[in-house]
Amino acid sequence: MRFVVVGGGVAGVCCAEELCRVRPQDSVTLVAADRVLKGVSVVVRLSRTLEELALVERRLDELPWPNLQMVQGVAAGIDAEGKELLLGDGRRLPYDKLCICAGARPKQLPPTAFHARPAPGLSEAEAEAERQRQEAELRRRVLTIRDTDSVQRLAARLRGARRVAVVGNGGIALELISGLQGKDVTWIMRHAHIGDAYFDLDAAQFLLEELQQQREQQAQQVAGAQQQQQQEQKQEQLPPSPQEQQQEQGRRQPSDASLANGAGSEDNCGSGKVLGHAVGPRWVQQLLPAAVAAEGGTAEEDSSAVGRVDLEYGCEVACIELIQEGGQPQQQPRQPPGDGDSPSQRGGQPPLLLTLTSGKKVEADLVLLAIGVTPALDWVPPCVERAPDGGLKLNRHMQSSDPAIYAAGDSASCSWAAGESSHWFQMRLWSQARSMGIYAAHCMAGVQEQASSSAPPHMHMGADMAFELFTHVTRFLGRKVVLLGLYNGQRLQHEPASDMATYSRVTEGPERTFVRVLLLRGRVQGVVLIGDTELEETFENLILDQLDVSQYGPALLDPDFELDHVFD
The missing domain is CATH 3.30.390.30 (FAD/NAD-linked reductase, C-terminal dimerisation domain)
Incomplete structure (x- = not known):
């Protein structure tokens, strides 16, 4: 039997590994566009069906299964009659059963949202060149956020940005808000309260109170740090005593023990590092330190400003444009030059002006977009039936309208769940991607759903149990x-x-x-x-x-x- 799995995310990796485990005599091929795969590394069991996942990145050649073949490539189509997966470079991979775990793409703002305004008096060619330059600059400063974005890339984009607009109200947006310490944040959402997909108004109010308390605690910490710094500066102005001079001289001479242990050696840190952790459920905890490190500073330096969070409910972004030199945004006066200026103003980079559907105008140095995802299935032929949400319509055995084609994760639409599962529903999450991938492997292999004693720890919970309760x-x-x-x-x-x-x-x-x-x-x-x-x-x-x-x-x-x- 020839099994082929498309996708290097959680669903694809879990499906391929489970197929290798339950069908060691068969051939399993995992197709991934990147050499870095995402898998479940650690699971904390909280109850019979509840587990807290930790995700890590793994190299393409790291999976230790002898019957697993790794192929780096991009899926470009399917020959359903000939049972072949078509890759972008022209290769064709034959299969008996195919599982599509191709993930999803972040939703983007429509092209009409980006407004370029060339200055008057330019020739037609000059105006077109200026229009293209402005549109490129606008798109560069609108960062689309997906859970798989690296913290390092996001931190680099945050460098120098003082005012940030977060657009969206899902899990990624909620996590971003807590990670943007030291920034003035405008949170733009089309719902009436935060976390609409997760919470009712009471829970949302509780989290808003938590956010306010966190900001107040940060302000107190900043005030305490500034007071301590002032005291230390006063102490430094006093002449040192003879005893302090002797202690300072001793500190300047490193001991043999410290030299032997390599104290202070940069080679001891990260010399063997190949890959960092994947951007899993706790990725935002690394966001502020990474952003500060990208600027060559320290967390203490960045904490000099706590920042504020302004919420804009019930609206979306209508258009984004650059504020031209000397331009005044409507209904919102510019800040006078001084310490309150954003880095973009100090550095000469023009701020962005967002016009909301409510009519309000918001200035920002960077826009972080987290408005949802759509299944990445444009390469799958239309003969494979879709569900209204854009995923592949599946039956109870994770099969599509083509019995040889299965799906899991963001590519899947479990239409059967509404009639068979009283307390489970589909939401495109890491945890569901894992359980779907394992269950799809069981269906493809035709094995009884049960956890084997040989299964690794992250696969102990039965896949059927995962569909019993959300x-x-x-x-x-x-x-x-x-x-x-x-x-x-x-x-x-x-x-x-x-x-x-x-x-x-x-x-x-x-x-x-x-x-x-x-x-x-x-x-x-x-x-x-x-x-x-x-x-x-x-x-x-x-x-x-x-x-x-x-x-x-x-x-x-x-x-x-x-x-x-x-x-x-």
Whole structure:
């Protein structure tokens, strides 16, 4: 049997590895456009179905399976009748079963959003050249964000930018906001509250309070650091005592031990580094240090300004243009020259002017775009049926309309889930890409869905179990966020409002927590947990067991209530 898997992301790598494990006698070919693959390295088990993933990058030749062939290339088409995958360089790979895990592309602003305004008085040729120059400059400073963007590239683009506009309201945008410390941020979203895809208004308000507290703490830290620096400068102005002079002279002479240990040697750091970690769930934690390092500074230097976050609800970007020399943005006065100027103004780089659909105008040095993704399937022939969301329409066995073609991850649309899974729905996430890839491998190989004792740790959870209950663990604003079941009322729109109830709880303290539970006719359907609540397993069981807890009412969330007694 010849298995071919397209895609070097989480879904493709997990599918190929699982095929190699369950069908060691068969040939498995993994096709990836890059030599760097993305895989699951570590999984922290929080409950029976809930796992926190850690992603890493691996080289194309690192996967240790003897029956695995690696092909670097770009998929360009499929000969469905001849069962061949066509590559961009003309190669043809025969297959018996093909799994498409080609990922997704970030959505872009429409071309009409970029406005170039050549100065009057130019010739037609000069005006066209100037128009092209401005459009190129606009596109260069609008960075499209996808979870696979490297932190280093993003940090390099942030260099010198004081004012940043973040466009979007999904997971990437939420993570970006917490990573842009020291920047003035305008957060532009078309929804009525933050994190609309993840949270209701109560949870969104809780996270906004967290964001405000973080900014206040940063301001206090900056003030403390500045005060300490002033004290140190005063101390330095005093003449040193004879004892301090002797100590300073001793510090200037390195000991033999420090020389033997290589103290201070740059060769000890990173000399053997080949690849860094993939941009997984905690990628934003590296964003600020990387951005500062790109400027040749330190985190302490960058913290001299905390920055603010302004939110623009219910609007989108209508157009982006460069502010010409001496130009004045409408309805918003320019800042006078001085310390408040952005690096772009000080360095002569013209700021960007964003006009929103609300009519408001916003200045920025850089625009970070995170407005969603679309499956990258333009190379797949139209004979393979699509779903309304753009993914390949699949049956319960991850097969497309062509029985020899399977799909997983962003390429897949699990249309069957709505009728077969009460508490699972599709959302294009790392965790679902992993479970889909493993399950697709089982379907392609025709094996019973079960975890083998020989399976690596990141494949222990049964793939079928992953479709029983929606689970996701991530971090927003540095806080752990757990989503279980129909946490935001997904697929419950047609239920009578009188049959539904929601209870929320905020626990104050050094580590604030938020719990929101959604019930339908007395049975838990979904839960949002923010912070370290240690309630993941309990609510997972309540959703899976569908116990009637209506008798407890809001007491279900009382910190003193013993939830374990519900199962007695």
